[in-house]
């Protein structure tokens with residue numbers, strides 16, 4: 285089957301570690317099923333894998349990709365939940381493409397309980413945007429951030445998949461949403477999605493209840509300074525650097541909660557699918573590439589010029 289996979293680790297040049305070519309079908313562990321992938325989407329996770337982060341050399345070659353929507357062996361249209369049990373991992377789980385082959389291929393193997401019905405109103409490309417970035421944003425807002433108790437949300441780094449999802453979801457939940465970006469054009473785009481857009485480090489008109497952090501070191505101090513007493517700063521990533529400076533006086537004086545978040549549960553993905561359909565939301569898509577141009581899709585993601593999700597159409 286054709287696949288996009290990592291053959292080596294290139295910490296400074298991730299695109300050079302990407303191979304597109306033929307691989308055998310994925311091994312199917314006992315009790316698992318296969319899905320014919322119709323659409324997938326890229327995540328920063330795929331670039332980390334190509335850099336060798338979280339993907340040791342003894343697991344190569346490894347098919348990349350966490351997100352997919354497709355058709356199961358019985359002809360059902362499904363969304364793939366990408367977190368699988370993994371007793372060799374200290375977390376007890378891993379994401380597709382970490383130990384088990386990922387979704388950037390014609391077929392992917394998963395436990396049957398990882399298949400959720402694709403809502404009829406969602407296209408394969410739209411559905412393929414939701415299982416990683418959108419699920420993470422939903423989990424950060426609803427479960428970790430307790431956004432139902434909140435009136436206001438700050439989202440750092442407006443262009444990323446997690447950030448655009450968080451802005452759309454928080455706005456649909458009726459919250460006042462602020463979002464930062466270094467780029468004027470991204471600030472214009474995020475404002476169209478319902479956020480008040482600010483430059484990085486810009487002063488907000490109020491302190492917020494919840495901060496969605498995926499940028500890390502460059503924005504973390506601003507996240508803390510923009511937080512109300514008792515606010516939740518929820519961290520799912522550190523694209524801009526993972527060694528943030530934390531002023532502990534602010535943490536205790538303002539009673540801040542700094543919370544880690546990784547993905548979400550299958551039930552949360554089900555709830556997200558219902559929320560998206562119920563509110564007539566469609567994921568923010570930056571660009572769509574046929575599988576034959578999957579290398580260009582990676583280059584696009586790596587450019588930093590992305591606004592929303594980069595989608596792969598597996599039928600082309």
Ligand SMILES: NC(=O)c1ccc[n+]([C@@H]2O[C@H](COP(=O)([O-])OP(=O)(O)OC[C@H]3O[C@@H](n4cnc5c(N)ncnc54)[C@H](OP(=O)(O)O)[C@@H]3O)[C@@H](O)[C@H]2O)c1
Pocket residue numbers: 327328329332416417420440441442443444445446447464465466467470484498499502503520521522523524525545546547588590
């Ligand atoms: N834990 C999980 O389960 C999980 C799930 C999904 C993603 N993640 C992680 O979350 C992060 C976000 O991923 P993503 O795919 O949504 O987006 P992304 O492509 O990593 O970009 C996020 C934003 O970071 C900002 N940024 C990047 N470098 C920066 C720098 N040096 N200074 C300031 N801002 C910078 C950019 O904002 P502007 O250009 O607008 O300023 C960019 O739009 C990644 O690290 C990813 O691995 C984790």
